Amino acid sequence: MQVILTQDVDNLGKAGELVTVKPGYGRNYLVPRGLAVSATVRNKNRLEHEKALIERRVSKERATATELAAKINIMTLQFERNTGEDEKLFGSVTSRDIQEQLKRAGVDIDHRWIQLEQSVKALGKYEVPVRLAAGVIAQLKFWVVGKDK
Structure with a gap:
């Protein structure tokens, strides 16, 4: 049958x-x-x-995702956070923080698409994959810097 x-x-x-x-x-x-x-x-x-x-x-969807990936690949975000004496962050940078900053830059995506293994708790430069629709993956670069006191 x-x-x-x-x-x-x-x-x-x-x-x-x-x-x-x-x-x-x-x-x-x-x-x-x-x-x-x-x-x-x-x-x-x-x-x-x-x-x-x-x-x-x-x-x-694939065409839209490819267009969005091209936009994300050229972006570099910057997060300012308060730090302690050993340059550890008070708080962290999470996928929701990244989503909010992307939204302000004109890219509206779901925070679950950001493949951040764990929240960022140290200063430095980071690169995180963003899994878009139809199997398209973009690489987002961002900096975490200390706030001026």
Whole structure:
């Protein structure tokens, strides 16, 4: 029996794929749980149409993400923080801080896209990857400097 998966199914395939399964597995498990639909001519045509729409949307997202990545790659941000005598920061620079500064610079992204492993707690120059949509990754450079006292 052939079915079209409506959701990702472990060890079987991803959403939108046409797969062959045993009839009992398809009728009694996949279809009733909404994980798949029967591969009728109508459903196959709908699948092709949806794939075309998804492909167009992904290509637009990739173009937008590439444009945004180019913008981020040339940026260098600067954060001023109070420091102690050993140049340790009072506080830290987090992905939310970076997001706010990017927003002020005209780049509005989700803070979870900023791949900062842990918050920055020392002065210096840093480079952090920013994972944008459609697998595009930008490299953001920023400085953490001490405030003048």
